[in-house]
Amino acid sequence: xxxxxxxxxxxxxxxxxxxxxxxxxxxxxxxxxxxxxxxxxxxxxxxxxxxxxxxxxxxxxxxxxxxxxxxxxxxxxxxxxxxxxxxxxxxxxxxxxxxxxxxxxxxxxxxxxxxxxxxxxxxxxxxxxxxxxxxxxxxxxxxxxxxxxxxxxxxxxxxxxxxxxxxxxxxxxxxxxxxxxxxxxxxxxxxxxxxxxxxxxxxxxxxxxxxxxxxxxxxxxxxxxxxxxxxxxxxxxxxxxxxxxxx
Amino acid sequence: xxxxxxxxxxxxxxxxxxxxxxxxxxxxxxxxxxxxxxxxxxxxxxxxxxxxxxxxxxxxxxxxxxxxxxxxxxxxxxxxxxxxxxxxxxxxxxxxxxxxxxxxxxxxxxxxxxxxxxxxxxxxxxxxxxxxxxxxxxxxxxxxxxxxxxxxxxxxxxxxxxxxxxxxxxxxxxxxxxxxxxxxxxxxxxxxxxxxxxxxxxxxxxxxxxxxxxxxxxxxxxxxxxxxxxxxxxxxxxxxxxxxxxxxxxxxxxxxxxxxxxxxxxxxxxxxxxxxxxxxxxxxxxxxxxxxxxxxxxxxxxxxxxxxxxxxxxxxxxxxxxxxxxxxxxxxxxxxxxxxxxxxxxxxxxxxxxxxxxxxxxxxxxxxxxxxxxxxxxxxxxxxxxxxxxxxxxxxxxxxxxxxxxxxxxxxxxxxxxxxxxxxxxxxxxxxxxxxxxxxxx
Numbered sequence: 240x241x242x243x244x245x246x247x248x249x250x251x252x253x254x255x256x257x258x259x260x261x262x263x264x265x266x267x268x269x270x271x272x273x274x275x276x277x278x279x280x281x282x283x284x285x286x287x288x289x290x291x292x293x294x295x296x297x298x299x300x301x302x303x304x305x306x307x308x309x310x311x312x313x314x315x316x317x318x319x320x321x322x323x324x325x326x327x328x329x330x331x332x333x334x335x336x337x338x339x340x341x342x343x344x345x346x347x348x349x350x351x352x353x354x355x356x357x358x359x360x361x362x363x364x365x366x367x368x369x370x371x372x373x374x375x376x377x378x379x380x381x382x383x384x385x386x387x388x389x390x391x392x393x394x395x396x397x398x399x400x401x402x403x404x405x406x407x408x409x410x411x412x413x414x415x416x417x418x419x420x421x422x423x424x425x426x427x428x429x430x431x432x433x434x435x436x437x438x439x440x441x442x443x444x445x446x447x448x449x450x451x452x453x454x455x456x457x458x459x460x461x462x463x464x465x466x467x468x469x470x471x472x473x474x475x476x477x478x479x480x481x482x483x484x485x486x
Numbered sequence: 487x488x489x490x491x492x493x494x495x496x497x498x499x500x501x502x503x504x505x506x507x508x509x510x511x512x513x514x515x516x517x518x519x520x521x522x523x524x525x526x527x528x529x530x531x532x533x534x535x536x537x538x539x540x541x542x543x544x545x546x547x548x549x550x551x552x553x554x555x556x557x558x559x560x561x562x563x564x565x566x567x568x569x570x571x572x573x574x575x576x577x578x579x580x581x582x583x584x585x586x587x588x589x590x591x592x593x594x595x596x597x598x599x600x601x602x603x604x605x606x607x608x609x610x611x612x613x614x615x616x617x618x619x620x621x622x623x624x625x626x627x628x629x630x631x632x633x634x635x636x637x638x639x640x641x642x643x644x645x646x647x648x649x650x651x652x653x654x655x656x657x658x659x660x661x662x663x664x665x666x667x668x669x670x671x672x673x674x675x676x677x678x679x680x681x682x683x684x685x686x687x688x689x690x691x692x693x694x695x696x697x698x699x700x701x702x703x704x705x706x707x708x709x710x711x712x713x714x715x716x717x718x719x720x721x722x723x724x725x726x727x728x729x730x731x732x733x734x735x736x737x738x739x740x741x742x743x744x745x746x747x748x749x750x751x752x753x754x755x756x757x758x759x760x761x762x763x764x765x766x767x768x769x770x771x772x773x774x775x776x777x778x779x780x781x782x783x784x785x786x787x788x789x790x791x792x793x794x795x796x797x798x799x800x801x802x803x804x805x806x807x808x809x810x811x812x813x814x815x816x817x818x819x820x821x822x823x824x825x826x827x828x829x830x831x832x833x834x835x836x837x838x839x840x841x842x843x844x845x846x847x848x849x850x851x852x853x854x855x856x857x858x859x860x861x862x863x864x865x866x867x868x869x870x871x872x873x874x875x876x877x878x879x880x881x882x883x884x885x886x887x888x889x890x891x892x893x894x895x896x897x898x899x900x901x902x903x904x905x906x907x908x909x910x911x912x913x914x915x916x917x918x919x920x921x922x923x924x925x926x927x928x
Contacts, residue, residue: 243535273893
């Protein structure tokens, strides 16, 4: 259960090797969470140690929606009520490669959007039943206004962002909530070697923002916070200018 | 249809299906049918945290089970679990009787008083509510059972936070009083050591004692306070006119239905604490007070919990055994030094506890604070206190708790496993569940 000061007991991370997902889990454990289930693609190996919390590693394939319901069920069996479900899986890909191989672009959408839609609906069903809990969806500023240099990833995030907000609306009054997290450029494995965008951030900063938002009950989280204002402007930038934004 | 519920401190709401059975039979039928997310009883919602919440499940509002009878010869009350101490007092006091234990509010039910094993200002003399209960009817999935001491399940139910079953009825003893007035001595203390010293030396002369601590006083004045001690006034001590047992507690004020956050902030609380300390006479003896102002000053403001604003507050009450005064001193000093805002900070000297494995009071000192949420670093600060309290052999009070962690709980209540076994035997299907039980892995 989330307590009066916003700390939780149990966490499920979908995308259990995601740096952001792990950073969130670690941060929530530091605040008192005692059971963590990491759902990741096989081969699984040993679960990482997280400051004395009980950690389980279970099999999860984002591209196989028919197994997503079982992933949630298995996590419930291992941890009980799920206080926080972090949907952190995703692939970034490279627009040039998608241009060469459009089929691979569709496959990435299947993970970044399709996988989130099925896990999101299964997660929402569970949270509605238990009458509490937060689904944390890793969206991105890339989906706030899609750029031509990142159109496949951005389109998936745009779809995911809209889906997640509406899912949150559908859960209103049930005790369950959806938190949409919109980080900017996050330094890490996924972006290694790429030139950083302005207001770049880190997995740890994203994790801190998620923990604070859990405590305060915030439903839309920008990381860093200033991006909220930057994108208020960028959203209204005339298209002739927008299309010139590099990458 | 679900209803969002919180405790008195208005934090961490969760929805549940709330049903108000009219009879013990209806209640038993609901318990027998309960499944899935389980069921927990709720009374007047005065637990501060999530003890009477059950996310996604069933909550039995027991306030319709308010029937009661009183046997004047034996001084025994038999009351429905949902009867409130407020209702009982309204009839008992004019007849010359008083409840054996009253917490800081009279708006608690008999079932809640037993499930939390509540204590009052007379704990050093009379122990907690459970010590005065002769028998109780517990509704479990297998049906109703009448329990009495020394049945282990009786004691697992006392202080068991409603997790062994629903208390449909209970019989407990009352105390005779000659008047409805209290004869009160008030004394200011200079610092914490002075407060502890005066309480240790003089507590036994009074039936009721408590100290209010000015947490905002720093330096040499850290832990200064106002001691209030009293006894039921004898008939001969009252001025000659009027009914000595007249009792009409009034609710004079009500907090507005909503209050802006931050009404109780460091500035206003600091001012209140200063005024409260200065207002108290350095020493005053033989003051005559009514029962309500003496026992239930906050009941005079209906909905005072709303004054903390929409984000609510946290009650932190811990007890440490005698000998652990250094821990108490360290915590008070930390609170003062950090400038933690607490509206009412209350210190009490506990006497002997009950045989109940989860009952809170132990012989020693208890300190209760209420702190608005949203003070930075509060979670970490209180977790640090948890560790010191557990280390000293103390514990926090589950009826007030809304933020303790399961691992610390086990260190604080050494008889937890014994209680778990009793509970598992009484409720093998785990039908009785609450948000508190989930949070603390009870």
